[in-house]
Amino acid sequence: MSEDIVLLNSDGLRVDGRALDELRPIKIEAGVLGNADGSAYVEWGANKVLAAVYGPKEAQPKYLQDTAKAIVQVNYNMAAFSGDERVRPGPNRRATEISKITAEALENVILTNQFPRASIDVYIEVLEADAGTRCAGLTAASVAIADAGIPMIGMVAACAAGKIDGHIALDLGKKEDNFGQADMPLGYVPGTGEIVLLQMDGHMTMVEFRKAMDMAISACEQIHELQIGALRRRYAVNYADMDDGGTEQ
Amino acid sequence: MKRTIIPEIKKELIYKLAQCGCREDDRSLEDFRSISFETDVISTAEGSARLTLGKTDVLVGVKLQPGEPYPDKQDQGVLMTGCELKPMAHPGFESGAPSDESVEIARVVDRGIRESGMLDMQALCIEPGKKIWMVFLDIHVINYDGNLFDAATMASLLALHTTAVPASRFGLGEDFPLPVNLWPVTITFVKLRDILMADPTVNEELSADARFTVSVDDNGHFRAMQKGLKGSLTYDDVVRALDMAQKMSLELRTRIQTGE
Numbered sequence: 255m256s257e258d259i260v261l262l263n264s265d266g267l268r269v270d271g272r273a274l275d276e277l278r279p280i281k282i283e284a285g286v287l288g289n290a291d292g293s294a295y296v297e298w299g300a301n302k303v304l305a306a307v308y309g310p311k312e313a314q315p316k317y318l319q320d321t322a323k324a325i326v327q328v329n330y331n332m333a334a335f336s337g338d339e340r341v342r343p344g345p346n347r348r349a350t351e352i353s354k355i356t357a358e359a360l361e362n363v364i365l366t367n368q369f370p371r372a373s374i375d376v377y378i379e380v381l382e383a384d385a386g387t388r389c390a391g392l393t394a395a396s397v398a399i400a401d402a403g404i405p406m407i408g409m410v411a412a413c414a415a416g417k418i419d420g421h422i423a424l425d426l427g428k429k430e431d432n433f434g435q436a437d438m439p440l441g442y443v444p445g446t447g448e449i450v451l452l453q454m455d456g457h458m459t460m461v462e463f464r465k466a467m468d469m470a471i472s473a474c475e476q477i478h479e480l481q482i483g484a485l486r487r488r489y490a491v492n493y494a495d496m497d498d499g500g501t502e503q
Numbered sequence: 504m505k506r507t508i509i510p511e512i513k514k515e516l517i518y519k520l521a522q523c524g525c526r527e528d529d530r531s532l533e534d535f536r537s538i539s540f541e542t543d544v545i546s547t548a549e550g551s552a553r554l555t556l557g558k559t560d561v562l563v564g565v566k567l568q569p570g571e572p573y574p575d576k577q578d579q580g581v582l583m584t585g586c587e588l589k590p591m592a593h594p595g596f597e598s599g600a601p602s603d604e605s606v607e608i609a610r611v612v613d614r615g616i617r618e619s620g621m622l623d624m625q626a627l628c629i630e631p632g633k634k635i636w637m638v639f640l641d642i643h644v645i646n647y648d649g650n651l652f653d654a655a656t657m658a659s660l661l662a663l664h665t666t667a668v669p670a671s672r673f674g675l676g677e678d679f680p681l682p683v684n685l686w687p688v689t690i691t692f693v694k695l696r697d698i699l700m701a702d703p704t705v706n707e708e709l710s711a712d713a714r715f716t717v718s719v720d721d722n723g724h725f726r727a728m729q730k731g732l733k734g735s736l737t738y739d740d741v742v743r744a745l746d747m748a749q750k751m752s753l754e755l756r757t758r759i760q761t762g763e
Contacts, residue, residue, distance in 0.1 A: 347610060447737060449730065453729050457720075
């Protein structure tokens with residue numbers, strides 16, 4: 255059945271007109287929620303994802319506390335209306351796994367040893383889903399943590415590469431994910447070159463894996479620039495709005 | 504798993520040994536522990552296997568029953584994988600709802616099997632759009648001494664390869680063997696600071712910074728990957744692990760196919 259679906263046309267363009275190594279349009283905004291200590295909103299193609307950070311605060315219940323460092327708790331959730339079919343609210347096994355690996359990825363970059371006994375809680379809400387939500391969520395969460403002023407080594411940028419019609423392609427959309435041959439989400443810290451999240455499902459040879467990795471890493475570097483841009487916009491000082499009209503001292 | 508403490512001195516010992524290419528149990532960094540298994544151990548299951556990997560002991564049972572297909576896969580059977588980490592297997596495991604760890608193990612084992620295409624899902628269709636076979640693969644951990652990913656995958660492969668579809672019980676004709684081929688084994692590594700080692704024991708897992716599991720099919724192609732734990736890997740680590748896994752998968756597959 256899936257053999258009939260063409261994901262790559264004769265010009266080498268994909269169903270949405272992208273080239274193989276082209277990202278979907280990505281828009282990142284920091285500081286979008288009133289109550290959260292840090293927050294971010296990401297639009298990534300047709301994905302819409304919100305991330306909120308609360309903390310560091312005392313970890314509750316007490317047995318969760320780590321006397322040496324903060325714990326990082328992530329809750330990834332898809333809104334009931336985020337997909338073609340209604341998503342039943344509440345945790346499911348997919349969300350549990352994504353929450354776990356996202357928390358593990360973020361623990362790499364947050365300086366948790368500065369906050370013993372504390373908890374840093376990250377909430378990722380997928381409002382609209384179109385494949386690649388875990389990458390969009392991790393990308394948003396990193397910006398939200400930076401927005402909260404929580405010290406970290408660097409932000410995690412995330413992006414997937416996969417395989418469609420036998421070709422390695424970047425950032426698969428929903429149709430490509432459903433009918434492609436592989437998908438490999440990557441969480442990468444451009445500052446240190448560390449891989450903090452890596453999954454794959456499908457079918458890849460060593461050569462294809464290396465190609466996909468190179469493609470995903472270079473995309474993560476681009477996404478990292480967008481993350482920095484979002485924070486710069488959020489914290490840019492608008493001198494014109496200041497009382498003294500922005501005259502320099 | 505409940506926070507389980509490993510003494511710093513033990514961690515240091517494991518790392519120091521690894522620096523010399525050694526392990527606590529005299530293996531090299533790329534060796535698997537001894538494997539032994541038995542199939543058809545549960546008579547009430549349609550297929551089953553109990554496998555020990557060193558002191559890790561897992562039991563996998565396969566049950567089948569007719570059910571309704573998913574709306575987007577009208578002509579295909581369904582595979583559901585579950586994993587239970589019971590307190591009897593390790594003091595760090597707690598009773599109650601499935602833990603994050605057990606969900607991750609079940610999903611990684613499931614992904615390796617599903618993505619390899621070892622199960623012919625279309626052959627598990629009874630009546631398109633109406634009735635299909637649902638395959639329930641349940642992993643029970645009897646004793647935990649590290650590397651549940653690989654132990655559970657191997658036991659699952661053995662159980663699936665010895666499963667008979669109980670068609671006669673449901674008045675659907677004669678029983679037939681579950682349509683399976685391929686042996687997509689997984690290989691798990693942990694990274695201790697700068698050192699990679701395969702098939703970690705529980706002490707090695709507790710000392711580790713990062714974990715990496717890869718599923719390799721009979722052609723040496725990769726079918727699934729999963730990075731875990733709170734540390735990171737470098738690009739070189741991943742490539743090295745994949746390289747080793749390709750080689751090691753051949754031996755591992757032979758070991759479970761021949762029972763030697």
